[in-house]
Amino acid sequence: MNIRLDNLSVNFDDRFQMDDINWQLDDSQHWVITGANGSGKSALAAILAGAGNQLLGSIEGLPDKVGLVSFEAQAELIERERKKDDADIMDVISEGTPVHEILSENGRNPELIDKLVTMFKLEGLVNRSFRKLSTGESRKVMLIRALASEPDLLILDEPFDGLDAHTLEMLQHYLASLVETVPMVMVLNRFDEFPEFITHIAYVDHGRLQLQIERNDDKAYSELYQLLHLKTTNLEVPEADPDNRLPPLDPNQPLVRLNKINITYDGHKIIDSLDWTIERNQHWQLSGPNGSGKTGLLSLITGDHPQCYVNDIFVFGFQRGKGESIWQIKQFIGYVSTALQWEYKVGTGLRNVIISGFYDSIGLYTKATERQKKIADEWLALLGMNDRADEPFNKLSYGDQRLLLIARAMVKHPPLLILDEPCLGLDDMNRQLVLALIEKICAGSETSVLYVNHHPEDKIKGIDNYLALEKR
Structure with a gap:
């Protein structure tokens, strides 16, 4: 046969x-x-x-x-x-x-x-x-x-x-x-x-x-x-730390509102007059080829782009250019990218990697509370790593590191989780692991997920809104 x-x-x-x-x-x-x-x-x-x-x-x-x-x-x-x-x-x-x-x-x-x-x-x-x-x-x-x-x-x-x-x-x-x-x-x-x-x-x-x-x-x-x-697994996305909550946002305002956005490099417009609104509890997939402006668009949201102040940008209750600090913006964002993974070269244990998300630090330099340890252990259980809490992060496989960094970004339950090409460099198995975790987050939290990739057809269950950029 x-x-x-x-x-x-x-x-x-x-x-x-x-x-x-x-x-x-x-x-x-x-x-x-x-x-x-x-x-x-x-x-x-x-x-x-x-x-x-x-x-x-x-x-x-x-x-x-x-x-x-x-x-x-x-x-x-x-x-x-x-x-x-x-x-x-x-x-x-x-x-x-x-x-x-x-x-x-x-x-x-x-x-x-x-x-x-x-x-x-x-x-x-x-x-x-x-x-x-x-x-x-x-x-x-x-x-x-x-x-x-x-x-x-x-x-x-x-x-x-x-x-x-x-x-x-x-x-x-x-x-x-x-x-x-x-x-x-x-x-x-x-x-x-x-x-x-x-x-x-x-x-x-x-x-x-x-x-x-x-x-x-x-x-x-x-x-x-x-x-x-x-x-x-029947395990749900762990709750946030009630002792370490973010400032409340106005429920009647969107998380992000970009009005007629333009990004120009050397006289060439990468993005031209783009309108985009991300509402609370909305999940988005942002796709497009290299050079279409995905990274630039993200950096407008995070406040890292030099053209932030020449654009009409409203994020997390702030109109950009009105005196807010970049850290007031970033506290509401969880961010995972290949660049972050390159930077996160520490040998601390997996539990501490997740706890470091409470402090937005690479490594943990503050004594964790018992509640934070409990929440980190719940994340490890969700990932199927509950017996590996003290294993060094830098000894993990590339795919497991990516899973841990997503949990680290989510641990404080930010209103917006930005996953910039989270499957880049992963083999098929690890790619499926990362996508499964994203699905779990979309289904089990109030965090809005912004999933960035090259391929609009590479869809994730739970993400129903799509923005596809084109190279100009």
Whole structure:
């Protein structure tokens, strides 16, 4: 078996769409598909079973005999049985199809069925109507049907859900006995349920196959674990320090209002008469090619641009040029950039890096309060780094450093968080980690996020406002 998906886009009755899928599976591999709820895990598995309407691309090598277990397939079988009631005439109520007939459909191996029925302890239920089974019992029937079909490919979507501990252990052992003869693709949310025989992991997000890693790649596996922690954890963005709150802003005023902004270098206009307003709790994506003025526009907001005072700029309650200091402006802004990461070359521990955000310092030179330590530890827990509080910052990977600096910028809950090309220089895995953290911040705080990048199509869930600059 060699299955190949090239640039594949598949639509599922306009309910969901998978796009740009490039994936290759062979009969020596056993895959887990994972990702957050609603990411497209089950849809990707269903494609291998022939589901969906192919829009673009190609898929080759799908085997004829596919054993499928999924909640959707289970629901379809239950619906099929329900329709038999609707077709009954003369007030005769059907008892429904007995379990033994459900199991033996399509010429499944009767000896294997008997063996599996015993293993799953369903001997007393084979004559019962399928639709009278409990959810867990009907799940076992679905598993037996798939296994008894002796498939060329076995697709198991959350096969362990709803099973008691004994059945779960038995099933894992049985699946392990098939690894030499049947390639498997499993959809799983929980890392602790990944069977030992899994060789590869596919990570799905927003209807795309974002990452593919080998199970024995310890570094990539650890990063994927952290990514899924960020995407699926119930932990919320930690609260601000009530003893260290920022001055209140007028709720009726925008955070930023730029009126007919111009930026000129050597007589050449980079930005010409731009109007832009950022309201409270609004998230923006700013994009554009090199030279389009993204950095200049940001520095007008932060107060670092020399042309601030020849433009009409209102920020955080201040009309620029009316006597305010730059520090009065900057206290309301959290800022992360590659340049900051280059400057932040300290060996202090991760907890102290986050606490330094309370003081806008590189390194920590003030004794932290117990409350600040607690808040920093909550951020570390959100990032999946709660056991690394004292690890030196300068020993972290590039991607983990970026995550810590975003937490540092957010720790005081600034009204505006500016992330200037936060994914620059990151590999695919670390890029996904950073984007997951940005999504978490957008969903779980009152901070407005200004996400800056080159690509307007590189969208983040929760960001609904877009400003695309063009090079003049």
